Amino acid sequence: MEEKVVEIQGLMKSFGDLDVLKGVDLDLYKGENLVVLGKSGSGKSVLIKIMVGLLKQDEGSMKVLGQEVSTLGTKALNELRLKIGFSFQNSALYDSMTVRENMEFPLVRNVKNLTRGEITRKIEELLDSVGLPQSINQMPSELSGGQKKRIGVARTLILNPEIMLYDEPTAGLDPITCMDINNLIVQVREQYNTSSIVITHDLTCAKVTGDRQAVLLDGQFKAIGSFDDVFAHAKDGRVKSFYDYNFIDS
Numbered sequence: 269m270e271e272k273v274v275e276i277q278g279l280m281k282s283f284g285d286l287d288v289l290k291g292v293d294l295d296l297y298k299g300e301n302l303v304v305l306g307k308s309g310s311g312k313s314v315l316i317k318i319m320v321g322l323l324k325q326d327e328g329s330m331k332v333l334g335q336e337v338s339t340l341g342t343k344a345l346n347e348l349r350l351k352i353g354f355s356f357q358n359s360a361l362y363d364s365m366t367v368r369e370n371m372e373f374p375l376v377r378n379v380k381n382l383t384r385g386e387i388t389r390k391i392e393e394l395l396d397s398v399g400l401p402q403s404i405n406q407m408p409s410e411l412s413g414g415q416k417k418r419i420g421v422a423r424t425l426i427l428n429p430e431i432m433l434y435d436e437p438t439a440g441l442d443p444i445t446c447m448d449i450n451n452l453i454v455q456v457r458e459q460y461n462t463s464s465i466v467i468t469h470d471l472t473c474a475k476v477t478g479d480r481q482a483v484l485l486d487g488q489f490k491a492i493g494s495f496d497d498v499f500a501h502a503k504d505g506r507v508k509s510f511y512d513y514n515f516i517d518s
């Protein structure tokens with residue numbers, strides 16, 4: 269049987285009168301790229317925050333790597349978070365640090381007893397994987413938006429996460445750079461054997477990167493499956509309209 273790295277069952281979360289998650293069920297399998305689609309305000313970030321223990325659900329279960337997140341204490345939660353790589357929408361590089369310093373930062377903070385040589389080798393290997401070995405001494409301000417995203421992904425990978433979370437990875441990029449980032453997401457899974465959740469509004473990104481698509485609508489996943497199953501044969505009008513309103517270059 270396929271191993272589940274995330275298991276979500278009956279998850280509910282409200283803020284006052286606002287019911288955001290109304291019984292969410294979803295599994296992420298080891299080694300898969302799962303795309304989460306949903307319009308703005310549908311609860312995608314709330315779901316991710318519950319996954320990394322920044323918010324607690326009202327009801328239901330969120331198991332990550334076999335552990336019920338809401339029951340974890342600070343130490344166990346910090347250990348779990350180290351296994352989850354979060355690639356932010358704006359790439360979240362420190363502007364005052366070079367690429368090398370940006371990459372070193374999570375390593376020095378979280379991994380003890382690494383020699384200078386080991387740190388440099390690791391940084392060079394990852395910059396190579398994202399196709400930017402020459403950028404090591406550059407400042408973020410000298411990089412394009414797409415290059416910053418690549419460095420952001422490389423920095424996230426430096427702690428060998430088991431799960432990658434990509435938040436709007438192609439937002440604000442031109443179509444060719446979007447394709448580069450989509451291909452990078454596919455490559456990362458193959459090269460590092462990560463399991464990933466890709467949050468996006470971009471259906472081309474969804475199609476290229478996702479093994480499965482999950483559409484969050486009205487507080488629940490209304491459709492989960494392959495791109496064609498979810499969209500080509502969409503029965504729910506709201507899932508279909510999500511497709512119809514997006515440009516797709518297929």
Ligand SMILES: Nc1ncnc2c1ncn2[C@@H]1O[C@H](COP(=O)(O)OP(=O)(O)OP(=O)(O)O)[C@@H](O)[C@H]1O
Nearest residue numbers: 283284286288306307308309310311312313314315
């Ligand atoms: N801490 C909070 N307190 C109160 N309401 C919140 C809180 N966090 C989120 N919400 C509300 O929950 C709803 C879902 O928000 P969420 O950020 O998950 O949306 P999203 O799907 O990630 O949207 P986007 O695509 O725009 O990022 C929104 O109506 C938001 O205002």
